[in-house]
Amino acid sequence: MPTPAADVDAMAAGVRAGNRRALAKAITLIESTRADHRAQGEALLAALLPATGGAIRMGISGAPGAGKSTFIEVLGLLLTGAGHRVAVLAVDPSSSLSGGSILGDKTRMEELARDPQAFIRPSPSGGTLGGVAARTREAMLACEAAGFDVVIVETVGVGQSETAVAGMTDVFVLLQLPNAGDDLQAIKRGIVELADVVVYNKTDIDPQAAKVAMGQMKNALTLLQPGAAGWRPPVLGVSAARREGIDAFWREVVRCRDTQAASGQLADKRRRQAQDWMWALIDSGLRERFRAHPGVRAALPTCSAQVAAGTLTPTAAASRLLDTLERRTHRA
Numbered sequence: 001m002p003t004p005a006a007d008v009d010a011m012a013a014g015v016r017a018g019n020r021r022a023l024a025k026a027i028t029l030i031e032s033t034r035a036d037h038r039a040q041g042e043a044l045l046a047a048l049l050p051a052t053g054g055a056i057r058m059g060i061s062g063a064p065g066a067g068k069s070t071f072i073e074v075l076g077l078l079l080t081g082a083g084h085r086v087a088v089l090a091v092d093p094s095s096s097l098s099g100g101s102i103l104g105d106k107t108r109m110e111e112l113a114r115d116p117q118a119f120i121r122p123s124p125s126g127g128t129l130g131g132v133a134a135r136t137r138e139a140m141l142a143c144e145a146a147g148f149d150v151v152i153v154e155t156v157g158v159g160q161s162e163t164a165v166a167g168m169t170d171v172f173v174l175l176q177l178p179n180a181g182d183d184l185q186a187i188k189r190g191i192v193e194l195a196d197v198v199v200y201n202k203t204d205i206d207p208q209a210a211k212v213a214m215g216q217m218k219n220a221l222t223l224l225q226p227g228a229a230g231w232r233p234p235v236l237g238v239s240a241a242r243r244e245g246i247d248a249f250w251r252e253v254v255r256c257r258d259t260q261a262a263s264g265q266l267a268d269k270r271r272r273q274a275q276d277w278m279w280a281l282i283d284s285g286l287r288e289r290f291r292a293h294p295g296v297r298a299a300l301p302t303c304s305a306q307v308a309a310g311t312l313t314p315t316a317a318a319s320r321l322l323d324t325l326e327r328r329t330h331r332a
C-alpha cells in the first residue's frame with residue numbers, strides 16, 4: 001500500500017498538472033480537521049508552495065441580495081472567454097444551530113460551473129468570523145498551484161464586519177445595492193474603508209437612485225481613504241443580469257493590481273498577509289490546545305456551571321482556567 005507521503009506526492013503532482021479531481025481532493029484534505037489529515041495537508045501545501053503566487057487574488061463581499069453570485073458568474077465567463085483560468089472559492093454561512101450549510105453556489109453559477117476553464121469550490125464558514133472559511137487561504141494557494149490565474153473569494157455576505165477577505169487578497173471588491181442606505185451609512189468605518197473597488201449592481205432597476213448612491217459613496221471614500229497609498233477606489237455601476245459594465249470593472253481590477261505591483265506595495269502586502277496568517281493560525285491552535293488540555297477539561301464543567309449560576313464572574317472563570325493551563329504547563 002502507498003504511504004501517506006506517497007499519497008501526498010501524487011496529489012501534489014496532480015494539482016500542479018491542473019487535474020481538477022486532484023485539486024478537489026487536495027482542498028478536502030486541507031479543510032479536514034482530523035489530526036492525521038492536518039499533517040498531510042501541511043506537507044501538501046509545502047510541496048505546492050513553489051508553484052503559488054502567480055494569480056490575481058480578488059475578494060468580493062456584499063450584503064445578501066447584492067447579486068454576488070450572478071456578478072461572479074458573469075465576470076468568470078468574461079475572463080474564461082479571454083483565456084483566463086478562474087477559480088471561485090465560495091464561502092457559505094453555517095447554521096449556528098445545526099452547523100450545516102447549503103453550499104448552493106455551484107447551483108447559482110450553473111453556466112460557469114460547466115466551463116472547463118473554471119473551478120468552483122463551495123466551503124462552509126464553520127463559524128469562522130470575517131466572512132471566510134477556516135482554510136480559505138490554503139485553498140487559494142492550491143488553486144494557484146493548479147494553474148488558475150484568477151482566484152475569486154466570495155464571502156458569506158453578512159455585513160460591515162466582513163473584513164477578513166481583505167487580508168488575504170490583492171484586490172478587495174465591495175458589491176453594493178443602490179437603495180441600501182443613506183450617505184451616513186456609506187461613511188461607516190469597517191468594510192468600506194478597506195475596499196479597493198466599490199461596485200453598485202442592479203443599476204438598471206433604478207438609475208437615479210444608483211447615481212445618488214454612487215455620488216454618496218465617492219464622497220464617503222474621500223473621507224475614509226484620502227489618497228490612500230496612491231490608489232483612490234473607483235465607484236462603478238454595473239448590471240450583472242444584463243452583463244453591462246463587467247469589462248470596465250475588470251479593467252479597474254487589473255489597474256489596481258498593476259498600480260500595487262509597480263510601487264512594490266503588492267509584494268509588501270503579501271508578505272504582511274503571510275505573517276498575519278501565521279499569527280491567526282497560532283491563535284486558533286492555542287484555542288484548540290487550551291480546550292484539549294486535561295486540566296482545563298477537568299475544571300471547565302465546574303467553572304461553566306458557576307458562571308451560569310451567577311456565583312462566578314466570567315472574568316474570574318477565565319483567569320482560573322488560564323491559571324490551570326499555566327500551572328500544568330510549567331509542571332510538565
